[in-house]
Amino acid sequence: MNIVTIAPSHAKHKGPPKQLVSRECGPDGCEIDWLASTRHDSDLDVVGFTQFAMKQGWGDGLPLVPPTEARVRTVLAANRRYPDEVVAHLPPSRAACTVEKIVINAVMAGAPPESLPLLIAAVEAVADPDFELFGVNATTAPVAPALFVNGPIRDRLNIPYKHGCFGGAASAAPAIGRALRLIMRNVAGQVVGITSQSTFGSPSRLAGIVVGEWEERSPWTPLAERRGVSGNAVTAFGGMGTMNVLDTTSQKPSEFLEMIGKSIAYPGTNCFSPSMPYGEVLVAINPIWAELFAEEMPDVEDLQEALWRQASVDADWLERRHRGQLEAQGRVRPDGRIYMTPEPKDIILMVCGGTGGLHATAIHSFGSSLTQTRAIV
Amino acid sequence: MATGFVLDPTTSTADDISSPGPDAGDLNGKVIGIRVDQIWRAWDWISEIWAERFRSAGAEVKFWRSCGRSGEEGERMAEQLEEFLASIDIAVVGLANCGSCTGWTVHDALAAAAKGLPTIAVATANFEQFAKTLAQHGGRSGLRVHVLPYPLNERGREEVDSVGREHFAKMLATMGAKLRNQAAAA
Numbered sequence: 001m002n003i004v005t006i007a008p009s010h011a012k013h014k015g016p017p018k019q020l021v022s023r024e025c026g027p028d029g030c031e032i033d034w035l036a037s038t039r040h041d042s043d044l045d046v047v048g049f050t051q052f053a054m055k056q057g058w059g060d061g062l063p064l065v066p067p068t069e070a071r072v073r074t075v076l077a078a079n080r081r082y083p084d085e086v087v088a089h090l091p092p093s094r095a096a097c098t099v100e101k102i103v104i105n106a107v108m109a110g111a112p113p114e115s116l117p118l119l120i121a122a123v124e125a126v127a128d129p130d131f132e133l134f135g136v137n138a139t140t141a142p143v144a145p146a147l148f149v150n151g152p153i154r155d156r157l158n159i160p161y162k163h164g165c166f167g168g169a170a171s172a173a174p175a176i177g178r179a180l181r182l183i184m185r186n187v188a189g190q191v192v193g194i195t196s197q198s199t200f201g202s203p204s205r206l207a208g209i210v211v212g213e214w215e216e217r218s219p220w221t222p223l224a225e226r227r228g229v230s231g232n233a234v235t236a237f238g239g240m241g242t243m244n245v246l247d248t249t250s251q252k253p254s255e256f257l258e259m260i261g262k263s264i265a266y267p268g269t270n271c272f273s274p275s276m277p278y279g280e281v282l283v284a285i286n287p288i289w290a291e292l293f294a295e296e297m298p299d300v301e302d303l304q305e306a307l308w309r310q311a312s313v314d315a316d317w318l319e320r321r322h323r324g325q326l327e328a329q330g331r332v333r334p335d336g337r338i339y340m341t342p343e344p345k346d347i348i349l350m351v352c353g354g355t356g357g358l359h360a361t362a363i364h365s366f367g368s369s370l371t372q373t374r375a376i377v
Numbered sequence: 378m379a380t381g382f383v384l385d386p387t388t389s390t391a392d393d394i395s396s397p398g399p400d401a402g403d404l405n406g407k408v409i410g411i412r413v414d415q416i417w418r419a420w421d422w423i424s425e426i427w428a429e430r431f432r433s434a435g436a437e438v439k440f441w442r443s444c445g446r447s448g449e450e451g452e453r454m455a456e457q458l459e460e461f462l463a464s465i466d467i468a469v470v471g472l473a474n475c476g477s478c479t480g481w482t483v484h485d486a487l488a489a490a491a492k493g494l495p496t497i498a499v500a501t502a503n504f505e506q507f508a509k510t511l512a513q514h515g516g517r518s519g520l521r522v523h524v525l526p527y528p529l530n531e532r533g534r535e536e537v538d539s540v541g542r543e544h545f546a547k548m549l550a551t552m553g554a555k556l557r558n559q560a561a562a563a
Contacts, residue, residue: 038385049383058386067384092480092514095388104386132447134484135477138511186386195510197476275416275478277445329415368447368477 034083035100058186067107075103075113087120088127091134093189097123101187109179112172115157117376118234122147122180125236125372132369136238137190142202143366146209146239150224151232153376154212161212163354166242177208202241211352217287218351219294224373232376237282238369245360253293260360261310269364271340274325276367279341282348288357308344312337390514397519400553401467401495405435410465412485414443419530420472423541430545434556439465462489471499473508483511490517497552501527523551
């Protein structure tokens with residue numbers, strides 16, 4: 001029998017280290033059954049299990065890996081984590097999200113064992129009350145948490161940050177993103193048409209969005225470090241889907257920023273919703289433009305302010321009822337404009353993407369969901 | 378084909394309270410708190426009509442408007458909600474007319490019910506079942522939900538006012554309220 005001794009992962013676990021029985025112990029050899037989840041008898045091939053899981057309401061329509069005890073124990077042992085540790089309570093179910101449940105869903109999604117610390121940090125981030133997961137999981141909007149990764153773990157986990165990083169690059173990102181989505185379904189209880197009222201949904205509600213920052217090509221401090229966490233970190237952003245901004249004409253930073261700002265400040269974004277008095281937008285800058293911008297604006301806060309000034313609309317341009325509602329909320333500023341976000345800091349910038357340049361990508365926030373950054377430990 | 382055991386990826390929810398909670402009873406002399414939001418003008422209009430009728434029945438009416446629920450504003454809202462609930466005898470909480478606003482309507486209604494206040498959540502028909510599901514997830518499947526027609530906010534003032542007048546008596550029945558002077562509130 002192979003016994004793996006694991007150290008307490010958090011201060012709340014006092015006393016001597018507990019023992020976690022590894023997968024080699026076999027059904028008769030396990031001294032301690034740490035796994036609290038109900039066992040179900042199922043086909044163990046992918047096709048059979050996927051059919052079983054769909055009937056149970058566990059699936060998302062894509063093939064699922066059967067979460068056998070052996071697979072779950074392997075992930076726990078590899079990460080030296082206790083399965084019974086409660087990471088968060090996730091709405092709308094408000095049920096406890098344990099490490100065990102995170103691992104089971106990660107196994108089903110096909111996420112690599114070494115992604116568990118990232119997933120735990122992501123769950124912690126979205127469970128922060130300021131992320132407003134209660135609204136995010138219930139809303140008619142298509143919002144889903146997007147994860148942005150900083151630090152050396154990007155390469156260890158094969159998180160894309162170059163060409164096609166928001167989708168299409170062969171990587172572990174879709175499986176990791178899907179794991180978080182399955183956690184939302186199976187632990188948080190977010191079920192389409194029942195607890196989720198999302199009118200249209202979004203592709204990002206299937207495999208999420210998991211992107212790294214190309215720190216080595218960024219002229220600025222990494223995103224997570226600017227938000228107070230250096231090294232390996234994940235930033236969770238309540239994103240409404242990606243929008244592309246093409247600019248093949250501009251030459252100067254001010255011209256590019258005008259194009260980006262005017263493009264992202266469209267009236268139908270939640271940032272202009274009367275139900276959302278504040279909001280954020282994440283703008284991914286390609287490394288070619290980043291280098292150009294940094295020549296004039298080595299301080300990223302200057303870039304945020306320049307872009308913020310462009311990301312606004314003339315209040316008179318809006319339809320009468322819309323203007324009236326925003327005016328009543330005091331959002332029309334003395335210059336007659338309505339700014340997309342309350343402050344420049346709410347324009348969140350990161351550098352990633354291919355060296356072909358020409359495009360920026362923006363993700364608008366849900367509004368009341370405030371971006372959260374957590375260390376990956 | 379090999380079979381074996383797999384682990385359940387889901388979690389179970391908390392214990393459930395199936396009771397609707399106390400009736401509102403005689404409204405005369407009571408303080409009725411109406412929770413409004415910052416998105417549904419139709420709910421503002423209906424609330425005004427109901428408030429006037431509550432006053433006619435001898436009740437005092439207090440309003441509280443829910444705004445942003447995260448960050449510093451969220452902290453302010455949480456404090457204000459506590460103060461609001463401590464100052465009222467009966468809670469009328471709306472409007473469940475979208476995903477997130479149904480979520481927060483039910484959230485605030487559950488907070489009121491947890492304090493022992495006679496409480497109703499107000500939902501439009503499209504979000505009725507959703508509100509009940511969320512109440513169940515919140516451990517109180519018995520939460521009283523009064524249902525208004527849907528769509529509602531897209532209608533004009535006159536039509537919405539008519540809905541408000543028509544639904545007052547039904548809403549009173551949902552909340553288990555009695556009027557000492559029915560004519561005054563009619």
